[in-house]
Amino acid sequence: MFEIRTDLAVEEKESFPGDGGEVTGVSLREWSKANSKIKLTEVAILDAHGARAMGKPKGTYVTMEARALIRGDEDYHREVAGELAMQLKKMVKELKRQKKVADKTNIHVLVVGLGNPSVTPDSLGPQVLGNLKVNRNMDEGEDVVLSGIVPGVMAQTGMETAEILRGIIRETRPDLVIAIDALAARSIRRLGTTIQLTDTGIHPGSGVGNHRHSLTMDSLGIPVLAIGVPTVVGAAAIVHDTIAVLIETLANNMETRGMGDFLEHLNPDEQYQLISELLEPEFGALYVTPPDIDQTVRRLSYTISEGIHMAFYPLFGAS
């Protein structure tokens, strides 16, 4: 079955009937900070039923949304970085509570910048790593030990990212991986305005270019937090949405109502079959991205690296 892919749990949730109504095994919580324009959403996938329904693994997905991120307001980016830091710390605390990470101050965090540095919308991870201050090689009295790697993409290395990381983890023994990745969304308005933080790691088929393999506690042996920002929309999603509008248009129009109705009342399987015939297989590998994506990726790479610094370097930004 052709799947219109999104890497954002919050979008997957919205796609359920009734504008994202109740789904067994999935909880939703939304809030926003007083005095802030950041909207937070936590989607928790609680069990196997929820995971099946959402097409995503069990775990917590926190989304920070801020339309203003698309603009270059520096103070605003700092506020989002602060929120990201808080959510990161909360997830690490929870991992400690669950004994998945040792309950000590000086944990060692390996930050991984996924993606292809030479392809603008896929370069978020490498750009975050370019801003990151690591300290494993220094003795600066920081509590948390940070190291970092840009593993490259398989077309350039001939190796799966999991192979590279497993090796590095075995040698350097970090307690936790934080993977940074550019994501595919379904909706254009998400591009560059949303940051997703999850404790489920990276899953096959996610990320720009659809190349990613699994990076999880199962495949790497230590917990994997993932920070992602949607920078592309799959071409298939664009086509799918337009056809949905076409069907609705036909159904709302006197003259063509019959056709719209007909299409609308195809059962889901028939709808999928029709749509997947329309969506040429090669569309799956294509992505849609706005022409100013370079500015967006650059700005958000700073927001994310600053968020990581704030979470793990207690003295960061204190002047």
Add this chain to the structure above:
Amino acid sequence: MFEIRTDLAVEEKESFPGDGGEVTGVSLREWSKANSKIKLTEVAILDAHGARAMGKPKGTYVTMEARALIRGDEDYHREVAGELAMQLKKMVKELKRQKKVADKTNIHVLVVGLGNPSVTPDSLGPQVLGNLKVNRNMDEGEDVVLSGIVPGVMAQTGMETAEILRGIIRETRPDLVIAIDALAARSIRRLGTTIQLTDTGIHPGSGVGNHRHSLTMDSLGIPVLAIGVPTVVGAAAIVHDTIAVLIETLANNMETRGMGDFLEHLNPDEQYQLISELLEPEFGALYVTPPDIDQTVRRLSYTISEGIHMAFYPLFGAS
């Protein structure tokens, strides 16, 4: 009227009824080299009628197509570079015949690398200029004088490219501009496999990101040859093509024939109206590009710079 844009004259021609049949004021010539897998097409727009029909200005558009370009075969790239050099020399000769370029050996050619170096599919022009050997600042006994500039994009300069170039041309007095640009095609299979050379310059709305203004003899005062490679497909084109397939599918299917027929027999105006409603205006600014576009742009930037070297440095490559 919503226009599904292509920067390739050869695609525009193909879009006419009868698979690109006769159009008054447009001539078409196709050939290929013996022992070579390069297919050449020359579309000549001869008069105002042809220009209106094609939505492109009067002039000659030569297309070199080679599926193998997508792969990294170096000898093949060299062959295409040689062909590009030949076509370039032919166009320059014709400009001399028409007295648009002075009939002397040591003409001065200003090569312009259009596009945004930070956005991979838009970086073809800057990358070609990165490979280019200019000689205006040297005395190397070459016949042709080459200079080059990467003017940047308006979002970064606050200036129109034509303003920048007019100023430079007034100061340095070249005889001819060769502008290199990344193009938008309608068909995915054109991406990275086609080079278009035209004597009509750059026209408003062409290029990746839809930002270009006019760069022509009218706006710059000297002839402008343009070399372009399609690196993106407009999101609108993808949607349009899928809807066309939907209509055809409906028309071919017993049960839905009525609807397909209905849609097919909307008059063109009605079809356009429906489709332009479906194609959200913001799609016009979005482009679709494959994830390995960095390799494609890099390889073709070498082919093009080598083609220019071969055309203007007689001793190039002779060892």
Add this chain to the structure above:
Amino acid sequence: MFEIRTDLAVEEKESFPGDGGEVTGVSLREWSKANSKIKLTEVAILDAHGARAMGKPKGTYVTMEARALIRGDEDYHREVAGELAMQLKKMVKELKRQKKVADKTNIHVLVVGLGNPSVTPDSLGPQVLGNLKVNRNMDEGEDVVLSGIVPGVMAQTGMETAEILRGIIRETRPDLVIAIDALAARSIRRLGTTIQLTDTGIHPGSGVGNHRHSLTMDSLGIPVLAIGVPTVVGAAAIVHDTIAVLIETLANNMETRGMGDFLEHLNPDEQYQLISELLEPEFGALYVTPPDIDQTVRRLSYTISEGIHMAFYPLFGAS
């Protein structure tokens, strides 16, 4: 006569006997901000005598020094950016007072990023322009109109930067140029810790790689402010300083005092002759730079772009 080059007026001043004592035609003022670790120096070259003595044109050279800049303290960079903004505004005000710039609010400033983006220590100018927010193409209600250009280096364009800029200025009519450039210092401890702002423009032979030609009111027709940061030390300076230490060592050592004395008492012409024989001509084109210069250039490019934003966008940073 072989000249050990520095682009910093403050270093030139220090090189005078008596640790930079009185020089006719040159005034020196030093101060520092309360509560701040920024040291400011203003060298004013007042007349032709001062210009000859300093080997630099008449005008004002303000130096901001801050050892802490070498580290990545963000708040500190912001403080330096604020100081740069203040000095920039003061220079623009003075240019208005002298009627060199029209006395209106909405002046048009063309920011020029000199240097080669592909050579790390020479990429300061292009990197500042990459961060810069221009607004000439927008109507955002800002007072000052900003445009920007990265003209490239002659080896890549075949054109002198002055030619390119003269053309652009004639077309777009800015009131003022601000040129950003990487500089050569004499002392290693200056690298990345000093910002020089001058109203004298760019002079032949300055900048990394020794390629620059004159960019001044004379050559461009409008006033040119220049912002520079030393990122390299000429290899010749390193050698010169070592030989000076050798001579001193010999003079201070009982056994070798005679030699040191001899060398010390060569007259300046003889000293220069000896030294210029020792400094192979090719050393002039070589530069010395530390291995972490990429971090330094990146950080300072933000400080400078933020300084320009603060000077010309009144609302910048106000949240």
Add this chain to the structure above:
Amino acid sequence: MFEIRTDLAVEEKESFPGDGGEVTGVSLREWSKANSKIKLTEVAILDAHGARAMGKPKGTYVTMEARALIRGDEDYHREVAGELAMQLKKMVKELKRQKKVADKTNIHVLVVGLGNPSVTPDSLGPQVLGNLKVNRNMDEGEDVVLSGIVPGVMAQTGMETAEILRGIIRETRPDLVIAIDALAARSIRRLGTTIQLTDTGIHPGSGVGNHRHSLTMDSLGIPVLAIGVPTVVGAAAIVHDTIAVLIETLANNMETRGMGDFLEHLNPDEQYQLISELLEPEFGALYVTPPDIDQTVRRLSYTISEGIHMAFYPLFGAS
């Protein structure tokens, strides 16, 4: 004792008295190809005595020198690539003979691009990897399996390169590492004109920036071939050479002969002491590089990647 460092065995050899005369435990062979301007030198360090004398480990160092490499002659680069391929194949054959690499056709070679991609003269390794065609992830019927990695530098990763590589090697089990690195030479004329290939791997303190740790059969568990090109000269070397010329000048000059003689006849220990006092410790971390190093690195990165392709892809370049 302060050491004037060179990564080139051939330079180390030349520095011996008698212009590189006989040294016990070191053999030297020089030849050049008929019809070619490539000069080849093989320095073999045969035993512990030779290793001590040369300050380099036992093994074979092949140098390809070609002044013309500094220019952009493409056919010439191809010729050098062919020679590099031949020497590489010879070394692999010898490793098989010594049973250090399994004697099978389809060996797996991991190519490692050392250095900092953001610092131009240190970016040779990453740039070679950018050109490299890996095939471990494909089934293309090639004999040799190639994979590749750009491990980054410790300041950016917080990890030693050996840690990263040991991990990757344990996971992916290559038979052989080929490490590409930018080197420090003693002589400016070597920059960009020499390629060194050695079977001894990478040794502590070599490479640009002096950051490298050991990458050898001992530290990685599999044989390591290293390909290097000098792109910098240590500032210390420049100073040292100048002082040597000073001493010679003094000794040759009637008036100052005594001083020169005195200095010349200091015993080596005293000379070293004097010189190391003159060479400030921080000079060790500084490097000297020409302003057009970006072109040199780019061109040589193609020569080296092409050499590797020719060595391991039998069908490469055959059209």
